[in-house]
Amino acid sequence: MAEEVSSQMNSLSISETNPSSSATISLVSGDDIVFKVEPTIAKEMETVQSFIDETDGKITTIPLPNISSHDLPYVIEYCEKSIAGKITKEFEAEFVKKLNNEEVKELFLAANYLNIKKLLDFLSQVIADRIANKSVEYVRRYFGIENDFTPEEEAKLREELAWTFTGVDPDDEDEN
Amino acid sequence: MKLTIHQNHVFIVNSKYFNFSTNKTLSFCFTFSIMSSSCLSLVMEIDNLEITADPNWLELPRDITMNILQRLDTVALVTSASVVCPLWWNICKDPHMWTTIDMMNNLSLTHSELAYSSRLEKICRYAVDRSCGHLKDIYIKSFGTDGVLLHIANR
Structure with a gap:
């Protein structure tokens, strides 16, 4: 299945511009699935590229223990579109429609780990959109953040912002 | 390895x-x-x-969290994000979070017009105060009273 996906990915990628580094790069997901990608894709992933640079391009198999084989194809797909200059509003809307909240968060962390600025910015916007106009409790649940204000702090805060605690959208059921 | x-x-x-x-x-x-x-x-x-x-x-780096929170509109930032936890409260104290005040997208709320507009006005004043002079862009509509505009101009 993974091989299938990666061969699909390869067929989508644009041709390598730098002939001296034309070997494909193998990205190994946390659950040990190998994804073969063009070096141009790796360039989009700063973390991967710096690994390649540090080893003078000798090592082309890169373990990405933080990223699952479920999430990695999404990242690769985005990078491919990015290289091809095909990141459009339509593509982004379609892309994000496929993702539930949990996947958005996982991809965000993956983008952060791989240091892909464009994907990170895009997902930051997606997350912001998904928590906009939600209750404080919803936002806490979304991020798994404990309310660790002390009761005194909380009381003070509520007093300072008493006039704001109205008018949020009802929480929706899709918490994942 | x-x-x-x-x-x-x-x-x-x-x-x-x-x-x-x-x-x-x-x-x-x-x-x-x-x-x-x-x-x-x-x-x-x-x-x-x-x-x-x-x-x-x-545990995310602060700038990564800021990157998300900066994309929220001003109302969400004031009413929701800033009170999530002490770290976010702290991030929201940063004047750089308030360089743009965007209050164009708040018409979905179902308050009586008068109460609603006075609430937006308060949020706006609050946001302007938070920006400590770092305010660069402001987008508001339907509550641009003289009082607010003067308040903005004074900062």
């Missing part, structure tokens, strides 16, 4: 730790403890890792 992390650091990690990180959740903590620590303390920290059920968003 080598692992690359942000900012071009390459760490050599004993393979025993590497096996550890095939657990996805665990490996999240792993990344961020690496990013926030020096090479030496890194190994010690990994030894002491605890398995947590969820990735800890509060």
Whole structure:
């Protein structure tokens, strides 16, 4: 299945511009699935590229223990579109429609780990959109953040912002 | 075993730790403890890792969290994000969070017009105060009373 996906990915990628580094790069997901990608894709992933640079391009198999084989194809797909200059509003809307909240968060962390600025910015916007106009409790649940204000702090805060605690959208059921 | 992390650091990690990180959740903590620590303390920290059920968003670098929160409109920032937890409260105290005040998108709320507009006005004043003079762009509609405009101009 993974091989299938990666061969699909390869067929989508644009041709390598730098002939001296034309070997494909193998990205190994946390659950040990190998994804073969063009070096141009790796360039989009700063973390991967710096690994390649540090080893003078000798090592082309890169373990990405933080990223699952479920999430990695999404990242690769985005990078491919990015290289091809095909990141459009339509593509982004379609892309994000496929993702539930949990996947958005996982991809965000993956983008952060791989240091892909464009994907990170895009997902930051997606997350912001998904928590906009939600209750404080919803936002806490979304991020798994404990309310660790002390009761005194909380009381003070509520007093300072008493006039704001109205008018949020009802929480929706899709918490994942 | 080598692992690359942000900012071009390459760490050599004993393979025993590497096996550890095939657990996805665990490996999240792993990344961020690496990013926030020096090479030496890194190994010690990994030894002491605890398995947590969820990735800890509060351990994300501050600028990453700011990147998300800055995309919220002003009303959401004031009424929701800033009171989520002490860290976010602290982030929202940063004047740079308030360089743009966007209050164009608040018509979905179902308050009586008068109460609604006076609430927006309060939020706007609050946001302007928070910006401490760093305000660059402001987008408001339907509550641009003389009082608010004067308040903005004075900052």
